[in-house]
Amino acid sequence: MHPDTVLITGCSSGIGRATARAFLDEDWTVYATARNPADIETLGDAGAKIATLDVTDDDDVERVVSRIVDEDGGVTALVNNAGYGQLGAVEDVPVEQVHRQFDVNVYGPHRLTRAVLPHMRDAGEGTVVNLSSLAGRVSYPGSGVYCGSKFAVEAMTDAMRAEVEEYGVHAVLVEPGPVETGFAERAAAEVEAGGDVPGVERSGAYPKLYEILEDMTAMGDDGPGAVPPEAVAEEIVNVASMTKPPARVPVGPVAAYGQYARFLPDGLRDKLYGLARKFL
Template sequence: MHQKSVLITGCSSGIGRETALQFLDEEWEVYATARNPADIETLGERGATIATLDVTDQSDVDRVVDRIIDEQGRIDCLVNNAGYGQLGPIEDVPTEMVHDQFDVNVYGPHRLTRAVLPHMRAQEDGTIINVSSVVGRVSFPGTGVYAGSKFALEAMTDALRGEVEAYGIDAVLIEPGPVETQFTERVDVEVNGGDKTDGIERSGAYETIYKLLDDTAALGGSGPGAIPPAHVAADIVNAASSTKPRARYQSGPVARATVLGRFVPDAWRDALYGLVRKFL
């Protein structure tokens, strides 16, 4: 049996790094990528093949996928993990920043999916795993742009799953809740180089929402119910290793509880948000 190969994006920290390590433990041939190769040198020391990959650059995508095919002859799994969060009320986020968000979180996975699918179809096997978020199913005030990108990723993956099933290919969504990573510190830094609300055009109408966004614990990281990235990585590796993976994996108790909010009447959710504002 051939050694299975996996391409993982966004391996500089958190979920991506842990995922690479767990695939290595399972003796996969791991291609760990990041925009800055210096961030993943330690993964190279552990046995991964490291490569520079900016998911917004089609030439980067083609180069890395072609390299894997040249060296391994196939690609068994793609993990679209690279992403960042753009926070802020819808009115205050410039359209250019919305485009940047979607370029990384939506167009990036689309570029990579298109690049690997011809090879997976030829081998009649493969798994595409898209790392989404619980906010890809339930959106909250102040997270609309980020949630919108994850809603889009969810819809595309649902469509993809039915499109590629006949070729022996699986499409899987990972939906974490809060995770103990540097995500909240890195929000927007990846693209805009500053604080999580840099570039926002504050209208002055949503200060209570900004107060909530300033509380990073409320968004995950050290917040209640946060899980270690290794928990999410385990779900990813399990999905990649399964002969019949589930369509969705909710990582952590907060994720499993929050997705139930889809079944709560909109008026009830809106009333809850109004109640939260009164206490800010």
């Protein structure tokens, strides 16, 4: 087995692309994947092995993992990065969109993890890095479905960490706050346009909430506390290289301090959200 082989999902932009380059800089064998291979051609030019991978497709997952096993003997590190954020009031998000959110953000990492864990166990080593978020620790209005998917990833990773420890395998959560990737801008554009097909179905009950969401471009990726994707990539490479990585790695000041909001009494946290709604 190649001692330094990493499989990364969602490499077309942002954190995934930066992570692929960071691993290449450390001389890992990098399998960079995306739904559209044209989006990652430059990573191939830089030395990565590229592959088409839709994390919601079982056949894609099996094909890519089998290729890595055939070519390199196994996967040293899996980085489950692919994901997106479904915004909207919980009432306004159709059930099919909730299914789609969980299929990408929760079932996708689960598919990949199930595919690589047998090889990691056989090798007696390996690290699964799941990209979570501050949203995996603290839920907030307008992002209930997205936060729910990240809460699920956190819970599954916590359980898996204890399950695989005896095999020399690690499970780590990387939890960025806002990252300069255009995530908030894309999400806000979807809300403003009615969402991704079939999108949110606005009930008309939450106009102030949508005003805030539509202004996320001003408050999000380029706001105070946002970090470049390279900062997240650096932490991912670090934990994948450790013999005893931590369970969680918050990235950026917003994630580091914002997570403590979960310790506030529910009533106080709700009042703070109410104040934010009035002032924003």
